[in-house]
Amino acid sequence: xxKFTEKNxxxxxxxxNPQLILMLPRFGMKLGFGEKRVEEICKMNDVxxxxxxxxxxxxxxxxxxxxDEEIKEIDGKTLVNYLIASHDYYLNHRxxxxxxxxxxIANEAGKIGSVLLEFFKGYEEEVASHFKTEEETLFPxxxxxxxxxxxxNVDTHSxxxxxxxxxxxxxxLTNIIIKYLPAEIMPNERIGVWxxxxxxxxxxxxxxxxxxKILMPYIKWMKGVGL
Amino acid sequence: MKKKSIVIIxxxxxxxxxxKTIIETSxxxxxxxxxxxxxxxxxxxxxxxxxxLVDPRMSSVSQFSKFIHDCRTENDSMVVMALQTTYLxxxxxxxxxxxxxxDDSPASIVSKLRNTSNKNAGNKTSDNCDLSQxxxxxxxxxAKGLTNKEIADxxxxxxxxxxTHRKNITAKTNIKSVSGLTIYALLNNLVTQSEFELSxxx
Numbered sequence: 001x002x003k004f005t006e007k008n009x010x011x012x013x014x015x016x017n018p019q020l021i022l023m024l025p026r027f028g029m030k031l032g033f034g035e036k037r038v039e040e041i042c043k044m045n046d047v048x049x050x051x052x053x054x055x056x057x058x059x060x061x062x063x064x065x066x067x068d069e070e071i072k073e074i075d076g077k078t079l080v081n082y083l084i085a086s087h088d089y090y091l092n093h094r095x096x097x098x099x100x101x102x103x104x105i106a107n108e109a110g111k112i113g114s115v116l117l118e119f120f121k122g123y124e125e126e127v128a129s130h131f132k133t134e135e136e137t138l139f140p141x142x143x144x145x146x147x148x149x150x151x152x153n154v155d156t157h158s159x160x161x162x163x164x165x166x167x168x169x170x171x172x173l174t175n176i177i178i179k180y181l182p183a184e185i186m187p188n189e190r191i192g193v194w195x196x197x198x199x200x201x202x203x204x205x206x207x208x209x210x211x212x213k214i215l216m217p218y219i220k221w222m223k224g225v226g227l
Numbered sequence: 228m229k230k231k232s233i234v235i236i237x238x239x240x241x242x243x244x245x246x247k248t249i250i251e252t253s254x255x256x257x258x259x260x261x262x263x264x265x266x267x268x269x270x271x272x273x274x275x276x277x278x279x280l281v282d283p284r285m286s287s288v289s290q291f292s293k294f295i296h297d298c299r300t301e302n303d304s305m306v307v308m309a310l311q312t313t314y315l316x317x318x319x320x321x322x323x324x325x326x327x328x329x330d331d332s333p334a335s336i337v338s339k340l341r342n343t344s345n346k347n348a349g350n351k352t353s354d355n356c357d358l359s360q361x362x363x364x365x366x367x368x369x370a371k372g373l374t375n376k377e378i379a380d381x382x383x384x385x386x387x388x389x390x391t392h393r394k395n396i397t398a399k400t401n402i403k404s405v406s407g408l409t410i411y412a413l414l415n416n417l418v419t420q421s422e423f424e425l426s427x428x429x
Contacts, residue, residue: 115409115420169406169407172403172404172407173407176402179401
């Protein structure tokens with residue numbers, strides 16, 4: 001398989017890539033979909049099927065690159081809603097959950113604990129501020145469709161760069177937790193949070209891919225260059 | 228291929244000159260310095276040295292093991308080999324990576340040097356969180372929040388060399404961010420928490 005279509009059952013998408021379960025809350029869709037096809041689920045939930053498939057395809061197939069025609073067909077409002085829902089999930093669910101476990105570990109880690117927690121909170125703040133920048137400078141103009149609505153000062157390069165930096169810190173955190181903290185500090189808690197971070201890290205990587213393969217080309221197209 | 232640099236310490240001219248001649252028949256090695264003295268009485272700059280050949284005779288086990296320990300603190304990627312020119316108690320040779328004996332043939336001397344230094348290089352890559360002394364010094368200054376330029380000035384290195392050390396530190400530890408490296412330095416007792424807080428963190 002190299003691309004999903006509206007005729008696939010949603011459960012087939014999930015069997016291929018379990019991470020796609022995360023698409024449901026981001027599109028405001030519900031569980032309990034039985035054996036329904038993608039087109040039916042989208043219709044029931046009032047989600048444009050084209051957008052749903054575009055996101056699932058970019059999310060699941062590394063070599064899937066949206067064509068110029070697909071970029072032109074993007075519905076800005078749906079895309080923005082999807083991205084904002086993803087941001088909310090990262091900040092208010094996953095990171096809070098991980099923070100709870102890191103705090104437990106930090107409390108047992110003596111002096112180094114406070115530094116570890118500070119490191120994690122620094123990462124959280126960085127993520128929050130990155131999302132805020134995107135939501136304030138980029139997203140409002142995408143919901144309109146006038147070509148002159150995109151501010152000229154949107155720096156897509158620095159947004160990509162900041163994706164890299166955040167990825168580095170998350171990878172540093174996994175290394176510190178597994179390789180460098182003294183062995184006796186809460187090993188089970190550390191193994192648990194390690195899986196949580198790996199999962200988040202994969203999801204965030206895909207989020208960055210979505211922004212780079214869908215959002216950025218869409219902005220370029222709206223600005224009237226590149227397409 | 229870069230030649231491996233060897234330092235020889237022995238009071239006997241016959242031994243050091245003979246060894247030098249044998250070693251330099253091989254294109255892999257060069258003798259960069261000879262000390263015709265007792266090891267305990269010389270101070271040897273070890274930076275950049277790959278193999279140290281030292282004759283431990285006429286000293287006590289504890290003297291010699293302290294000497295080896297000091298050498299490794301200064302340059303922990305270096306191979307230390309003993310020259311066995313007389314009877315030595317087994318404990319004497321515990322801390323060294325290999326032994327050259329008076330009766331070894333030239334071919335066996337070269338192959339012992341090669342095998343011991345390769346074996347040692349292999350260990351270093353498998354234990355990849357081991358930083359060299361210089362890398363530790365750079366790491367400490369990174370953790371304290373200094374820029375590459377400031378680190379270069381403080382350690383008398385070029386900025387280019389500092390960047391190379393930083394790349395190697397990241398390759399060995401798998402940690403990229405400055406704040407992550409600070410935690411690594413704290414966990415390995417390279418800096419204390421008060422030093423880190425004085426510098427104001429990142």
